[in-house]
Amino acid sequence: MTELFLTPKLQLLLPLYKSFLQNEIYPIELGVITKPFRQSLPAIKALREKAKAQKLFAPHLSFEEGGAGLNIMEFAQVSELLGTSPLGHLIFNCNAPDIGNMELMHQFASAELKKNYLHPLMAGEIRSCFAMTEPEFAGSNPVNMATVAKREGDQYIINGHKWFTTAADGANFTIVMAVTDPENPNPYMRASMIVVPLNNPGFELVRNISIMGEAGEDYFSHAEVRFTNCSVPVGNLIGQEGQGFALAQARLGPGRIHHCMRWIGICERAFELMCKRAATRKLSDRKFLGQQQIIQAWIAECRANINAARLMVLHTAYAMEKHGAKAAKEEISTIKFFVADVLMKTLDKAIQVHGALGITDDTLLSFWYRHERGARIYDGPDEVHKVSLAKAILKSYGLE
Numbered sequence: 001m002t003e004l005f006l007t008p009k010l011q012l013l014l015p016l017y018k019s020f021l022q023n024e025i026y027p028i029e030l031g032v033i034t035k036p037f038r039q040s041l042p043a044i045k046a047l048r049e050k051a052k053a054q055k056l057f058a059p060h061l062s063f064e065e066g067g068a069g070l071n072i073m074e075f076a077q078v079s080e081l082l083g084t085s086p087l088g089h090l091i092f093n094c095n096a097p098d099i100g101n102m103e104l105m106h107q108f109a110s111a112e113l114k115k116n117y118l119h120p121l122m123a124g125e126i127r128s129c130f131a132m133t134e135p136e137f138a139g140s141n142p143v144n145m146a147t148v149a150k151r152e153g154d155q156y157i158i159n160g161h162k163w164f165t166t167a168a169d170g171a172n173f174t175i176v177m178a179v180t181d182p183e184n185p186n187p188y189m190r191a192s193m194i195v196v197p198l199n200n201p202g203f204e205l206v207r208n209i210s211i212m213g214e215a216g217e218d219y220f221s222h223a224e225v226r227f228t229n230c231s232v233p234v235g236n237l238i239g240q241e242g243q244g245f246a247l248a249q250a251r252l253g254p255g256r257i258h259h260c261m262r263w264i265g266i267c268e269r270a271f272e273l274m275c276k277r278a279a280t281r282k283l284s285d286r287k288f289l290g291q292q293q294i295i296q297a298w299i300a301e302c303r304a305n306i307n308a309a310r311l312m313v314l315h316t317a318y319a320m321e322k323h324g325a326k327a328a329k330e331e332i333s334t335i336k337f338f339v340a341d342v343l344m345k346t347l348d349k350a351i352q353v354h355g356a357l358g359i360t361d362d363t364l365l366s367f368w369y370r371h372e373r374g375a376r377i378y379d380g381p382d383e384v385h386k387v388s389l390a391k392a393i394l395k396s397y398g399l400e
């Protein structure tokens with residue numbers, strides 16, 4: 001945390017989140033992530049109720065919607081704190097992909113969709129997912145997709161194959177990206193976003209994909225899914241037909257700030273574990289690990305990287321707040337790849353300092369190492385962001 005960005009609201013709220021994390025979440029988190037996730041659902045539900053009772057639930061929502069009424073910069077700092085536990089965002093109902101879906105539906109969904117899907121989602125009664133990426137096409141250029149939604153009377157008939165639909169297992173509905181106008185000369189106007197309830201007979205969860213040896217379940221999973229003659233009312237369209245990519249951009253802008261601050265939270269926790277280990281692990285009777293210069297250099301470098309990452313993200317959140325996501329496009333690209341890199345480097349060094357213990361499941365580090373490797377890939381692979389940033393910079397030097 002940095003005092004520079006503390007608002008009166010945060011001065012009040014951050015200590016409350018901190019003590020909830022320390023007293024309620026840190027003591028159970030390792031137990032939760034080392035057993036099948038569904039076994040912990042009752043404990044998670046109980047903590048969600050406690051968070052509601054303490055008025056800490058869904059901090060990203062406005063006061064009227066039952067949230068804390070935070071602006072982007074304020075929520076970013078809460079997000080960092082919640083990121084220090086793998087369960088933080090879930091317990092406070094501001095976890096991906098639900099938070100992105102909430103923001104999207106809040107802005108663009110019809111009153112009927114809000115009533116049936118958004119409101120129960122905001123209240124934490126249901127979970128959701130987002131199905132855009134397809135195994136057969138490069139997700140980094142999603143204009144190429146085979147999933148189609150054909151209008152027949154007052155229904156869309158959806159057919160397609162998606163994967164990496166995060167947290168589909170146990171979700172109540174998905175927002176699916178499907179082509180509705182294949183002939184449109186502008187490829188960015190061909191697709192739309194449509195809500196599909198997952199109890200629809202045309203929806204199939206094929207499998208939870210095994211990732212680095214672990215398929216996971218429920219919230220901690222990524223599914224391969226199929227839509228076969230999946231029929232939903234045309235009223236399930238979000239926004240207008242052909243707006244799918246514009247909506248995807250709107251969904252991703254604040255999402256990258258949330259992810260980056262969550263990653264910084266992970267970095268802080270990994271850093272703390274690393275320093276504690278370095279300060280207490282004895283190499284000999286007279287020497288602690290932290291007295292080795294190479295370990296000291298890693299600690300100093302990690303500290304500098306995390307501090308730089310935080311300032312960069314908060315600056316981006318400020319630019320977005322003030323000028324909008326479009327104007328902050330370059331800053332958003334910059335934080336996406338920079339912070340993902342800081343995250344990977346910090347986790348790697350923290351594991352190394354722990355030695356063999358670092359790759360066991362006796363600390364949080366190996367969980368994050370497996371689960372967060374995807375940070376370099378999702379929300380646009382790092383390379384795509386680097387290329388787009390460099391192009392924008394070079395354009396200002398006259399290179400088209």
Ligand SMILES: Cc1cc2nc3c(=O)[nH]c(=O)nc-3n(C[C@H](O)[C@H](O)[C@H](O)COP(=O)(O)OP(=O)(O)OC[C@H]3O[C@@H](n4cnc5c(N)ncnc54)[C@H](O)[C@@H]3O)c2cc1C
Pocket residue numbers: 097129130131132133137138139140141163164165166222374375377378379380381382383384387
């Ligand atoms: C943990 C995780 C969760 C996810 N959750 C969801 C979800 O909930 N819903 C959903 O729809 N999708 C989700 N995804 C999918 C994600 O959006 C895609 O993986 C991502 O868009 C990249 O697409 P791809 O995997 O097809 O890689 P590809 O597009 O095949 O790219 C492969 C690699 O090529 C390189 N590359 C690509 N383009 C360029 C370029 N222009 N210049 C240079 N190099 C390039 C990059 O290194 C990239 O990693 C998730 C992915 C992960 C890892």
